[in-house]
Amino acid sequence: MTDLTDKKPVFDKITKDLLAEVAELHQRPTGAYNIRLNGESADRNSTANVQIVSKEDVSGIDVIIAPGTVGESIHIPVVLSESGINEVVYNDFHIGEGADVLIVAGCGIHNGGAADSQHDGMHRFFVGKGARVRYVEKHYGAGDGSGKRLMNPHTVAELAEDSSMEMETVQIRGVDSTIRRTDAVLQAGSTLIVREKIMTHGQQLGETHFNVEMVGDGASCSVSSRSVAQDDSVQVFYSNIVGNAACSGHSECDGIIMDRAKISAIPEIVANHIDASLIHEAAIGKIAGEQILKLQTLGLTEQEAEAQIISGFLK
Amino acid sequence: MLELKDFCFTVEQDGQSKKILQNIDLKIPQGRFVVITGPNGGGKTTLAKSIMGIVQPTGGTIHYRGQDITELGITERAKLGISFAFQQPVRFKGLTVADLISLAAGKKLSTVQVCEYLSEVGLCARDYVDREVDAKLSGGELKRIEIAGILARGTELAIFDEPEAGIDLWSFNNLIEVFDGMRRRTDATIIVISHQERILAIADEIVVISGGQVVQQGPGAEVLPALLHADYKYTVCKGGMRND
Ligand SMILES: Nc1ncnc2c1ncn2[C@@H]1O[C@H](COP(=O)(O)OP(=O)(O)OP(=O)(O)O)[C@@H](O)[C@H]1O
Ligand SMILES: [Mg+2]
Numbered sequence: 001m002t003d004l005t006d007k008k009p010v011f012d013k014i015t016k017d018l019l020a021e022v023a024e025l026h027q028r029p030t031g032a033y034n035i036r037l038n039g040e041s042a043d044r045n046s047t048a049n050v051q052i053v054s055k056e057d058v059s060g061i062d063v064i065i066a067p068g069t070v071g072e073s074i075h076i077p078v079v080l081s082e083s084g085i086n087e088v089v090y091n092d093f094h095i096g097e098g099a100d101v102l103i104v105a106g107c108g109i110h111n112g113g114a115a116d117s118q119h120d121g122m123h124r125f126f127v128g129k130g131a132r133v134r135y136v137e138k139h140y141g142a143g144d145g146s147g148k149r150l151m152n153p154h155t156v157a158e159l160a161e162d163s164s165m166e167m168e169t170v171q172i173r174g175v176d177s178t179i180r181r182t183d184a185v186l187q188a189g190s191t192l193i194v195r196e197k198i199m200t201h202g203q204q205l206g207e208t209h210f211n212v213e214m215v216g217d218g219a220s221c222s223v224s225s226r227s228v229a230q231d232d233s234v235q236v237f238y239s240n241i242v243g244n245a246a247c248s249g250h251s252e253c254d255g256i257i258m259d260r261a262k263i264s265a266i267p268e269i270v271a272n273h274i275d276a277s278l279i280h281e282a283a284i285g286k287i288a289g290e291q292i293l294k295l296q297t298l299g300l301t302e303q304e305a306e307a308q309i310i311s312g313f314l315k
Numbered sequence: 316m317l318e319l320k321d322f323c324f325t326v327e328q329d330g331q332s333k334k335i336l337q338n339i340d341l342k343i344p345q346g347r348f349v350v351i352t353g354p355n356g357g358g359k360t361t362l363a364k365s366i367m368g369i370v371q372p373t374g375g376t377i378h379y380r381g382q383d384i385t386e387l388g389i390t391e392r393a394k395l396g397i398s399f400a401f402q403q404p405v406r407f408k409g410l411t412v413a414d415l416i417s418l419a420a421g422k423k424l425s426t427v428q429v430c431e432y433l434s435e436v437g438l439c440a441r442d443y444v445d446r447e448v449d450a451k452l453s454g455g456e457l458k459r460i461e462i463a464g465i466l467a468r469g470t471e472l473a474i475f476d477e478p479e480a481g482i483d484l485w486s487f488n489n490l491i492e493v494f495d496g497m498r499r500r501t502d503a504t505i506i507v508i509s510h511q512e513r514i515l516a517i518a519d520e521i522v523v524i525s526g527g528q529v530v531q532q533g534p535g536a537e538v539l540p541a542l543l544h545a546d547y548k549y550t551v552c553k554g555g556m557r558n559d
Contacts, residue, residue: 294404296389297389297393297398298464298468299421300390308410308418
């Protein structure tokens with residue numbers, strides 16, 4: 001690996017901080033990557049098994065992963081460090097049969113100006129037969145400008161037979177408004193696991209939509225959201241799981257509310273097949289008083305106890 | 316070391332005041348191993364929580380090492396060196412066993428250090444360090460992690476509320492050893508709430524609480540035989556376990 005500073009292009013400190021925050025990138029990654037900076041691809045690398053090519057008609061990339069590619073990781077962070085950028089990006093991932101890869105995406109916005117900065121990302125995953133993909137996505141906002149930091153990620157997943165996708169999505173700080181949408185169609189024997197962690201504060205608004213349709217026997221999915229809403233922020237969680245075959249599905253929303261914040265969970269589960277088994281669980285409430293008491297007996301103050309409980313919950 | 320004077324706790328229920336603890340006078344010298352026993356609902360847990368500061372008294376005072384701590388909160392008492400193992404340990408979504416033991420120790424512990432505390436309470440440590448202290452742990456596992464947390468704190472005063480409840484036979488023997496070890500530390504004062512004969516048998520002193528009052532108190536060697544006497548009105552689980 002080479003340091004981000006010793007190869008062209010040179011990234012400034014804000015960019016490097018955001019890359020570290022959203023993709024845990026402190027150095028140029030090994031393997032395939034594409035770093036998108038202020039609306040343009042700033043650096044890219046393809047490998048023998050993973051081709052990254054720009055789209056012709058719209059902005060975005062196609063990531064083509066050869067069948068049988070095992071153990072490679074692909075990093076595709078996006079950074080907006082100038083104020084007032086508004087972009088829509090389309091990224092498609094074609095994951096070949098039997099491949100087993102890790103994809104790390106993520107978007108960091110630093111808005112130090114007055115204009116709004118917005119990144120809308122449309123990610124489509126075509127997961128081939130028997131392939132496995134782990135997809136990690138982190139969203140983060142920083143900068144003290146009055147312009148808003150807006151992100152609307154939309155993920156579409158088409159899972160072929162016996163494939164699996166595990167998606168971890170995290171948004172901890174600084175995004176003013178977000179509508180997060182995940183749509184998936186699962187063929188026989190495929191598995192989808194989605195874990196979302198989200199924290200909102202101030203006047204932020206966060207909306208999550210999960211739509212999963214299981215169309216083949218033996219498909220299974222588990223989508224869960226753990227969220228903390230502080231101050232005056234508002235979150236809404238929609239999930240819709242449809243079982244059209246002998247399948248099993250689980251959705252879960254676990255929310256902690258603080259201050260004057262609000263969280264709604266609006267789940268829908270639809271079983272269209274006698275052997276579809278679907279569960280939804282939701283629990284929203286403030287931090288349990290006894291958890292704070294317990295940590296106080298270990299010598300933590302009330303504020304320290306709250307901070308530990310929240311960071312553990314969102315870990 | 317610890318002294319409660321005319322300690323009272325009263326609650327208002329359905330327009331009536333209910334006395335949960337009445338005029339408790341209790342002195343516990345440093346280095347003692349004291350077992351509190353007595354019937355269900357007698358007020359043992361309330362008394363223990365009062366010492367930790369979780370329950371605020373409606374009357375009386377409490378002194379710890381010569382200092383009046385009646386008005387102090389939980390955190391302050393914890394920092395003075397008081398620990399409390401809950402009768403019903405609290406579960407946390409997301410916090411791991413290692414996190415909790417580290418918080419108890421007041422510093423980030425290595426996996427090896429966490430494992431040492433877990434092994435002391437008979438947990439096969441490696442399987443547990445990274446597990447969340449949530450609903451997936453069994454009651455007995457949770458109790459043992461709770462006790463390990465108190466060991467990690469290593470404070471001068473430790474209160475255990477029915478530590479044996481839900482713990483299997485093998486671990487129970489282990490637990491007796493743990494308490495015996497703590498008892499031999501002359502600077503540590505241990506208060507254990509228990510109904511178990513084998514724990515009562517290692518007590519320097521036994522306190523019987525019933526109806527919110529101290530009804531009997533004295534050296535273990537004197538009080539235990541009386542408790543075990545067939546006519547005694549408060550039951551003690553004979554032998555090691557409730558079911559043996
Ligand atoms: N905050 C409260 N409000 C009303 N009643 C209470 C409160 N706290 C305790 N009590 C009552 O006080 C009595 C003593 O409770 P406590 O939990 O201290 O008993 P205990 O001796 O620990 O019992 P056990 O052996 O079952 O654990 C019980 O009748 C309980 O219901
Ligand atoms: Mg009790």
